[in-house]
Amino acid sequence: MKDFSASPTVEELRRALADLDPGSDNDPSTHLQALVRRGFDRLPMPGSGGTLTRWQALAAVAEHDLSLAKLYEGHTDAIAILAELQGGASASASTSTGAAAASPADAGATWGVWAAEAPRGRTLIGPGDDGRVLLNGAKCWCSGAATLSHGLLTAWHADGRGPQLVRVAMHQPGVAVNADAWRAVGMAGSASIDVAFSGAVADRVGVLGEYLSRPGFWHGGAGIAACWYGGAVALGAALRQSLIQAPSAGRSAFKSAALGKVDLSLHRTATLLREAAQWIDSHPLLDASAVALRVRLAAEETARCVLDEAGRALGAAAFCHDARFARMAADLPVFIRQSHGESDFAALGERMVAAPGSPWWL
Numbered sequence: 001m002k003d004f005s006a007s008p009t010v011e012e013l014r015r016a017l018a019d020l021d022p023g024s025d026n027d028p029s030t031h032l033q034a035l036v037r038r039g040f041d042r043l044p045m046p047g048s049g050g051t052l053t054r055w056q057a058l059a060a061v062a063e064h065d066l067s068l069a070k071l072y073e074g075h076t077d078a079i080a081i082l083a084e085l086q087g088g089a090s091a092s093a094s095t096s097t098g099a100a101a102a103s104p105a106d107a108g109a110t111w112g113v114w115a116a117e118a119p120r121g122r123t124l125i126g127p128g129d130d131g132r133v134l135l136n137g138a139k140c141w142c143s144g145a146a147t148l149s150h151g152l153l154t155a156w157h158a159d160g161r162g163p164q165l166v167r168v169a170m171h172q173p174g175v176a177v178n179a180d181a182w183r184a185v186g187m188a189g190s191a192s193i194d195v196a197f198s199g200a201v202a203d204r205v206g207v208l209g210e211y212l213s214r215p216g217f218w219h220g221g222a223g224i225a226a227c228w229y230g231g232a233v234a235l236g237a238a239l240r241q242s243l244i245q246a247p248s249a250g251r252s253a254f255k256s257a258a259l260g261k262v263d264l265s266l267h268r269t270a271t272l273l274r275e276a277a278q279w280i281d282s283h284p285l286l287d288a289s290a291v292a293l294r295v296r297l298a299a300e301e302t303a304r305c306v307l308d309e310a311g312r313a314l315g316a317a318a319f320c321h322d323a324r325f326a327r328m329a330a331d332l333p334v335f336i337r338q339s340h341g342e343s344d345f346a347a348l349g350e351r352m353v354a355a356p357g358s359p360w361w362l
Contacts, residue, residue: 007042010056016040017064028068028189029147032075032110035061043076045083046219047284052277055226062230063237066331067189069227071112071144077220078111078152084216085165085206113220114153114195115163115211116141123155123197125164133166133204135174135197143192145170146177151195154211155202165211166202174200186334215285222276222292224338225299229269231332232299232306236262238318238325239310258313265305269298290355293348300339303332 008016016038020031035041043057044050058076062069121138128134139153150169156162168175179193211217239259243251276291307329311319318325340347352359 007044007050007053008038008040010053010060013040013057014060017061020064027147028065028071029110029144029191031065031068032071032144033108035072036075036108036110041072041076041079043079045080046216046223047280049281051219051280052274055223055273055277058223058226059230059233062227063234065189066227066231066328066335067187069230070187070190070192070335071110071148073223073227074113074143075111075148077223078113078150080216080220081113081152081165081211081214082167082205084214085210109150110144110148112142112144112148112151114139114142114145114151117154117163121194123153125155125157125162125166125202128201131203133202135166135168135200135202137197139195139197141192142177142195143190145193145195146179146191152205161208163211164208165205167205168197168200168202172200174198184334186330186332215288218288218292219280222280222288222295225269225292225295226273228296228299228303228332228336229266229273231328231335232266232269232303234328235306235310235325235332236266238322239313242314252313255313258309261309262306265302269295269302272298290348290351293344293351296339297344297348300336303336307332 013035016035020034040057043054046054054076058069058073061072118140121140123135123139124137126134126136133155135155142151142153145151148170150167152165152167154163155166156164174197176196176198177193178196179191182188182191182193184190184192205211206214236259239255239262243255243259246252246255272295276288276295279291280288311329314325319329320326
């Protein structure tokens with residue numbers, strides 16, 4: 001059983017990331033498996049008093065590799081969801097062919113969370129044996145589905161009721177992955193492919209609609225902002241390092257100004273993330289939607305600022321000769337498109353209309 005109270009430190013995680021085999025850089029799933037084997041998925045649960053530590057871990061992985069962060073965030077989010085909705089207990093630990101998904105405590109399991117609803121596909125629920133369900137149809141945008149062992153996904157009844165969260169073992173008859181539609185350059189390693197189900201065996205997780213109504217839904221949404229922040233930190237660090245290495249007399253005022261703008265933007269978002277983590281830990285059962293929307297929008301804005309300032313200050317050389325910078329600069333714009341942009345701003349505005357008193361007093 002995983003001991004979630006014995007979370008590794010962020011410093012230990014950073015050392016583990018530095019030790020990952022550089023020869024498998026193009027396969028983030030291999031690195032995820034290595035982190036899971038060493039227990040680096042044992043993060044504090046959201047709202048447990050260690051939310052900031054959890055987000056620091058997400059940011060650290062993102063600073064190392066955003067495609068790995070996409071898989072790591074999904075895996076650790078799945079563990080948190082199962083702990084929230086099922087107490088972390090194993091609903092069915094069968095190892096036979098067609099078995100339902102493992103418990104988060106099962107050693108070696110790697111998880112994805114796939115809740116996007118695309119126009120070109122929907123997963124439907126049908127009755128199965130022994131209280132299980134059968135899945136048919138398609139699920140799109142399934143990051144890591146070709147390599148992860150298990151998935152949590154939203155599915156629907158044929159009469160339109162849903163979403164119902166289900167858990168499914170990926171290595172069973174009735175599950176087929178299709179990578180043909182994934183042509184991404186940025187976030188290529190996350191492999192957010194399509195999955196087709198044909199009578200695949202799955203288990204319900206929670207009751208109908210509970211995936212969206214549970215307090216942890218917005219806790220997880222806020223955690224994505226920590227990943228975007230970590231990617232921005234990596235680019236900001238490249239700009240800072242270029243100034244550190246330059247002779248004092250030869251430092252460009254233009255580059256220094258760019259770094260100043262990057263510093264201000266990163267500090268603003270870091271402050272919001274710390275404040276949000278503290279709020280969630282103090283109010284774990286309250287609606288955290290405004291808090292989550294705020295940090296997501298701030299992190300997206302910061303990512304855009306750092307991409308622009310670092311890119312202009314460092315010039316074409318960084319994109320053409322620095323493989324790490326180039327990959328991060330390609331990945332981050334794709335990752336932040338997980339934001340809903342103006343729709344999220346509108347949703348935040350509506351919450352401010354409904355807020356009692358003034359939400360902005362210092």
